[in-house]
Amino acid sequence: MTEKIAVLGAGSWGSMLANILTENGHEVRIWSYNPDQVQELNEQHTNEKYLKGFRFSERLRADTDMKAVVQGADDVLLIVPSQVTRAVATDLNQVLTELNSKPALIHGSKGLEQHTFKRMSEVIEETIASQYRASISVISGPSQAEGVARKDPTLVTVASEDLQAARHFQQLFMNNYFRVYTNHDIIGVELGGALKNIIALAAGTLAGLGYGDNAKAALMTRGLAEISRLAVSYGANPLTFLGLSGVGDVIVTATSQDSRNWRAGYQLGQGKALETVINNMGMVIEGIATSQAAYEMAQLTGVEMPITEAIHAVLNGEETVAVAIQKLMTREGRAEIG
Numbered sequence: 001m002t003e004k005i006a007v008l009g010a011g012s013w014g015s016m017l018a019n020i021l022t023e024n025g026h027e028v029r030i031w032s033y034n035p036d037q038v039q040e041l042n043e044q045h046t047n048e049k050y051l052k053g054f055r056f057s058e059r060l061r062a063d064t065d066m067k068a069v070v071q072g073a074d075d076v077l078l079i080v081p082s083q084v085t086r087a088v089a090t091d092l093n094q095v096l097t098e099l100n101s102k103p104a105l106i107h108g109s110k111g112l113e114q115h116t117f118k119r120m121s122e123v124i125e126e127t128i129a130s131q132y133r134a135s136i137s138v139i140s141g142p143s144q145a146e147g148v149a150r151k152d153p154t155l156v157t158v159a160s161e162d163l164q165a166a167r168h169f170q171q172l173f174m175n176n177y178f179r180v181y182t183n184h185d186i187i188g189v190e191l192g193g194a195l196k197n198i199i200a201l202a203a204g205t206l207a208g209l210g211y212g213d214n215a216k217a218a219l220m221t222r223g224l225a226e227i228s229r230l231a232v233s234y235g236a237n238p239l240t241f242l243g244l245s246g247v248g249d250v251i252v253t254a255t256s257q258d259s260r261n262w263r264a265g266y267q268l269g270q271g272k273a274l275e276t277v278i279n280n281m282g283m284v285i286e287g288i289a290t291s292q293a294a295y296e297m298a299q300l301t302g303v304e305m306p307i308t309e310a311i312h313a314v315l316n317g318e319e320t321v322a323v324a325i326q327k328l329m330t331r332e333g334r335a336e337i338g
């Protein structure tokens with residue numbers, strides 16, 4: 001069945017997901033606050049700053065007017081950087097109030113709100129009045145936008161407390177290059193997607209320093225151990241971390257040169273200053289804010305997160321990368337499991 005879908009956010013992932021939904025036969029409108037980007041998408045069918053060289057479906061229409069985009073939509077996908085999700089959801093709440101409409105909601109952002117440590121579904125739930133929303137779903141998993149643009153076979157998961165909602169979105173997104181699973185564990189899926197960005201930053205840093213495959217494997221394995229430990233303390237199912245939004249997303253972002261987090265880490269490893277790295281990227285590096293949130297969550301809960309602490313110290317200029325690695329390597333010996 002053809003649905004009307006509003007996508008809020010036209011960065012690399014928002015525009016890529018909007019294109020998938022359009023190719024799947026849905027009527028998709030995408031919102032961006034940037035008029036130049038809207039014009040480029042509508043006239044050239046490109047989004048060069050965010051997805052170099054990719055040509056979008058001519059059926060995908062963009063607009064700067066959120067109300068026009070959301071009007072008549074059966075579904076709304078929010079997909080902006082995590083630290084602005086609350087602001088965009090606040091505008092959406094206003095629009096839904098004016099339209100008196102209750103579309104199905106899903107988001108695809110991978111981060112935690114700073115200071116509150118809230119997951120994005122919690123931020124959206126808090127922001128949209130209850131009469132304008134039912135359950136909130138999340139789409140997550142190992143899915144670099146650039147890989148989807150090349151039609152690499154890509155597998156993701158949609159999580160929701162409401163499995164019917166998850167199945168609804170599974171059907172909307174599925175096609176022969178984009179396969180979608182469902183998962184009931186929204187806490188684990190959202191925390192997996194957010195916290196793996198810390199491991200991706202660290203993996204890029206090791207590569208930038210010239211370290212090799214042993215270091216990469218060590219970091220990915222022990223990184224997964226600590227992010228799942230924190231997530232389980234917040235109610236996640238540990239098995240989720242063996243799945244697409246756990247080990248799957250750690251593999252892609254900690255090894256892919258398409259990953260913004262990996263690329264940021266790589267430049268840090270090569271000795272560039274954090275500010276320079278952020279300015280050069282021009283796209284969101286979620287791991288920076290999320291490592292701060294995870295560091296504070298670990299302090300609060302007493303969960304041991306040595307890699308997160310190390311990344312936090314490096315990003316805050318408290319330690320050099322070399323000192324942080326030495327500290328990690330010379331920690332007291334301990335049992336691997338338990």
Ligand SMILES: NC(=O)C1=CN([C@@H]2O[C@H](COP(=O)(O)OP(=O)(O)OC[C@H]3O[C@@H](n4cnc5c(N)ncnc54)[C@H](O)[C@@H]3O)[C@@H](O)[C@H]2O)C=CC1
Pocket residue numbers: 009010011012013014015032033034050079080081082084087088108109110111143144145146282283284286
């Ligand atoms: N790029 C990718 O391959 C993937 C990204 N994600 C996640 O998707 C989320 C969005 O990421 P990207 O699309 O990559 O980001 P991006 O950096 O490519 O684009 C972000 C978009 O948000 C817009 N934006 C920024 N501040 C805004 C504000 N205050 N109000 C409204 N719009 C604003 C920008 O104009 C831009 O269009 C992130 O949480 C990311 O972790 C998830 C999977 C894959």
Ligand SMILES: O=C(CO)COP(=O)(O)O
Pocket residue numbers: 110141142143144145200249252253258259260261262284285286
């Ligand atoms: O989450 C992603 C792929 O699954 C995208 O990661 P980056 O934001 O590091 O590019």
